[in-house]
Amino acid sequence: xxxxxxLHNIKVSLKKKEILSIDDLAIKANQCTALxxxxxxxxxxxxxxxxxxxxxxxxxxxxxxETVSWPLKAKHRKRIAFVEQQPFLLEGTVYDNIKLGLSLxxxxxxxxxxxxxxxxxxxxxxxxxxxxxxxxxxxxLKRVAIARALAYQPDILLLDEPFSHLDYDHIDLLxxxxxxxxxxxxxxxxxxxxxxxxxxxxxQQTINLRAGxxxxxxxxNIFNGRxxxxxxxxxxxxxxxxxxxxxxxxxxxDPRQIIIxxxxxxxxxxxxxxxxxxxxxxxxxxxxxxxxxxxxxHVIISLESxxxxxxxxxxxxxxxxKASAVSVF
Amino acid sequence: MxxxxxxxxxxxxxxxxxxxxxxxxxFTSVAISVTAxxxxxxxxxxxxxxxxLNQFKGKGFLxxxxxxxxxxxxxxxxxxxxxxxxxxxxxxxxxxxYSPLAVxxxxxxxxxxxxxxxxxxxxxxxxxxxxxxLVSLGARxxxxxxxxxxxxxxxxxxxxxxxxxxxIGEVGAAMMLGGNIAGSTRTMTTAIALETxxxxxxxxxxxxxxxxxxxxxxNISLSLLNRPAxx
Numbered sequence: 001x002x003x004x005x006x007l008h009n010i011k012v013s014l015k016k017k018e019i020l021s022i023d024d025l026a027i028k029a030n031q032c033t034a035l036x037x038x039x040x041x042x043x044x045x046x047x048x049x050x051x052x053x054x055x056x057x058x059x060x061x062x063x064x065x066e067t068v069s070w071p072l073k074a075k076h077r078k079r080i081a082f083v084e085q086q087p088f089l090l091e092g093t094v095y096d097n098i099k100l101g102l103s104l105x106x107x108x109x110x111x112x113x114x115x116x117x118x119x120x121x122x123x124x125x126x127x128x129x130x131x132x133x134x135x136x137x138x139x140x141l142k143r144v145a146i147a148r149a150l151a152y153q154p155d156i157l158l159l160d161e162p163f164s165h166l167d168y169d170h171i172d173l174l175x176x177x178x179x180x181x182x183x184x185x186x187x188x189x190x191x192x193x194x195x196x197x198x199x200x201x202x203x204q205q206t207i208n209l210r211a212g213x214x215x216x217x218x219x220x221n222i223f224n225g226r227x228x229x230x231x232x233x234x235x236x237x238x239x240x241x242x243x244x245x246x247x248x249x250x251x252x253x254d255p256r257q258i259i260i261x262x263x264x265x266x267x268x269x270x271x272x273x274x275x276x277x278x279x280x281x282x283x284x285x286x287x288x289x290x291x292x293x294x295x296x297x298h299v300i301i302s303l304e305s306x307x308x309x310x311x312x313x314x315x316x317x318x319x320x321x322k323a324s325a326v327s328v329f
Numbered sequence: 330m331x332x333x334x335x336x337x338x339x340x341x342x343x344x345x346x347x348x349x350x351x352x353x354x355x356f357t358s359v360a361i362s363v364t365a366x367x368x369x370x371x372x373x374x375x376x377x378x379x380x381x382l383n384q385f386k387g388k389g390f391l392x393x394x395x396x397x398x399x400x401x402x403x404x405x406x407x408x409x410x411x412x413x414x415x416x417x418x419x420x421x422x423x424x425x426x427y428s429p430l431a432v433x434x435x436x437x438x439x440x441x442x443x444x445x446x447x448x449x450x451x452x453x454x455x456x457x458x459x460x461x462x463l464v465s466l467g468a469r470x471x472x473x474x475x476x477x478x479x480x481x482x483x484x485x486x487x488x489x490x491x492x493x494x495x496x497i498g499e500v501g502a503a504m505m506l507g508g509n510i511a512g513s514t515r516t517m518t519t520a521i522a523l524e525t526x527x528x529x530x531x532x533x534x535x536x537x538x539x540x541x542x543x544x545x546x547x548n549i550s551l552s553l554l555n556r557p558a559x560x
Contacts, residue, residue: 053461074467082465088458090480100476105467148466 003065004029004156004188005050010059012045012212020045020212022059027190027205029064032182034199035192037209043192044085046209047160050190051082078105081154085161085192087145089133094125097133098148105152119151122177124170138165146174157181159191163198175202179285196220200255200300201283216329220298221253227328236294240270243328250329255300257325260289261318262309269320273297277315280306291319332530339531340538351535358516359543361429361503362496365436369496370489373441377448377488378474382460392449398442403435407505410435414506427508432516435502440492447488451481483554490554494547498540 005027012020020042027033027050037043048054049061052072060067068076089097098116107115120126123143128136136144142165149157157178163171178189179202193199199206200220208215225234227248232239239251259265264272275293282288287306289299297319311317343351380391412418414426425431455477463476478485500518507514509523517536524533 048461051465053465071464074469077465077467080465084458084462086458088456088462090459090462090476101466104463104469104472104476152467 002029003027003062004190006062006065007049008060008062010049010056010061012042012049012054013057018212020049020056022046022214025207025214027188027207029188030182030186031204032178032189032191032202033205033207034203035190035207035209036194036196036199037192038194040211041209042212043209044160045212046207047082047158047190047192050156051080051158052077053082074106078152079155080158081149081152081156082158083142083145083149083160083162085164087141089136089141089144089148091133093130093132094120094136094144094147095129097144098151101148102152107152115151115153119147122150123147124173139167139170142166143170143174155186156188156190159189161193162191163193163195171198176285178202198283201286201288216252216327220255221258223251223295224249225251230323232326232328234295237273239326240323241326241328242323243326245328248328252327252329253297253321253325254327255288255298258297258299258319258321260291260299260301260305260309260311261320262315264318265320267320268322270323271326272318272320274316274318277311277313277317280311280313291317293319336530336534340535343531343535344538348535351532351539353512354515354517354520354536355539357429357512357514358497358518361432361514361516362436362493365433365440365496366489366493368433369437369441369444369492372437373444373492374448374478374485374488375474377445378452378477380445381449381452382470382474382477395442395446395449399446401439401442403439403499403501404505406435406439407502410438410502411505426506427510427514429507429514431506432503432514435506436496436499439499439502440495443495444488444492447491448485451484451488452477454484455481487551487554490547490551494544497543 003026007022007025010020010022011018035043035046045054049056052068052070055070062068063076063079090100095116098119099112102112102115117126120129123146125140125143125147128140128144133141133144142162146159146162162174166174175198178191181187182189191199191202223232223234223239225232227241227243227245230241230243232241232248232251241251259269264274273293275291275297277289278292278296279290280287282303283300285303286300287303289301289311291297291299299319380388410431411426413420414431415421416426425434459477459480460473463473468476498518500522503514503516504519504522507516507519509515509519517540521533521536521540524530524536
């Protein structure tokens with residue numbers, strides 16, 4: 001699988017304060033990557049770096065395995081679209097704004113009309129086409145900015161908090177749209193979100209930032225306890241890991257790596273527990289479950305699985321996961 | 330007091346009767362200042378935008394130089410250009426001294442740093458997302474500068490008007506380089522200085538009133554431009 005980005009020894013400083021420091025980070029192409037982290041963790045800075053609107057103080061960014069120079073060449077620039085958390089639209093109509101993006105990207109004028117109409121349609125903003133940008137609401141503004149970004153058909157879509165200001169209907173529409181965007185060949189999405197569940201549901205890769213550094217993923221299945229050999233003991237369960245860390249006190253299990261079954265599984269997976277479903281909720285195109293096996297496991301599965309397995313709250317189920325799915329820290 | 334009120338009514342009479350001498354001076358003055366403003370704006374706005382949009386070594390120092398030039402007394406500019414344009418100076422052979430061109434150049438030099446500084450301020454005080462947005466949309470340097478000027482056009486126009494206001498009220502350099510030649514380089518300010526020293530207070534006052542009126546119009550247009558909403 002190719003990398004859309006590969007960052008080496010990146011440091012970004014602002015007014016002598018280091019705001020981002022990344023030794024090595026790869027972001028895979030053809031999938032959706034979610035960026036998590038609290039306020040000031042460096043999510044927006046990292047996105048600006050990926051958008052090449054902000055230059056790193058040091059380090060190297062590879063774009064599709066290619067070293068790129070600063071300022072970015074037009075052919076690279078055209079592959080990347082960036083929608084800021086609070087996007088800026090220029091004066092004039094929605095249509096003018098999208099057209100400006102196309103002109104600046106040097107897209108042939110003859111294609112403008114088709115591309116603009118397509119982008120407006122994708123973001124459900126066709127009715128706003130003639131409206132002045134200063135009269136748009138927060139959510140409309142966001143969707144128009146996304147339309148402007150999609151119009152020139154980039155390969156990489158970078159979105160900073162894309163779901164903020166959107167109502168539930170539009171969050172779902174955008175989530176579906178992003179998923180289908182990623183499924184096209186050669187398309188990549190990187191988005192930052194504070195909504196952990198939404199991000200997990202959408203993405204295949206997650207990056208957790210903390211104080212400007214990539215930190216262990218903050219998944220929901222975090223347990224405290226002690227490690228003895230490769231077995232981790234919480235108060236109630238013994239979980240097999242592949243860790244050799246002597247001092248570890250926490251483990252985390254990616255909710256997408258946990259398998260649910262109605263019968264105990266005969267497999268190579270070392271961790272098998274039985275429990276009760278205590279919570280089911282739909283999250284965009286996926287379903288989130290909480291299973292109580294003395295410890296509570298958060299699990300993300302597809303919509304199809306839930307109907308195949310006929311899962312309902314209160315059901316007795318089995319959870320299984322590999323020892324290698326457990327991160328220890 | 331009678332002297333003053335009589336002069337004032339005399340001045341109004343001159344203005345209302347469209348006295349040709351007075352309007353000839355006003356026309357010269359406006360023509361010179363407008364030309365100087367256009368030349369200065371054509372150079373200062375692109376320079377200011379380029380300076381604001383780029384980071385380079387010595388930018389802070391250049392900013393200090395600009396600030397110093399803004400505060401430079403006009404007679405010093407007059408003096409330096411006089412040295413350049415006088416018969417023995419490096420540009421003496423072109424015979425520019427005591428021509429409208431000399432005054433235009435002097436006033437353009439005078440207002441260039443003002444306009445450039447205001448253009449820099451205009452870009453710097455634009456929305457901080459403007460430039461990154463345009464860059465991420467693929468704007469190369471020239472289209473970027475054009476879009477930035479377009480987005481800050483009211484502030485840019487204000488810079489030009491401020492420069493024009495400074496040029497039309499300038500007396501030192503206009504006197505030294507223009508020589509106050511009637512019908513050629515006699516501007517409102519140099520004429521006021523001359524008429525007053527001749528004791529023709531009415532003419533001086535009439536020109537002064539017109540100058541005030543121009544300043545008033547400029548200020549009104551500036552405050553209209555600086556209104557928060559431009560719709």
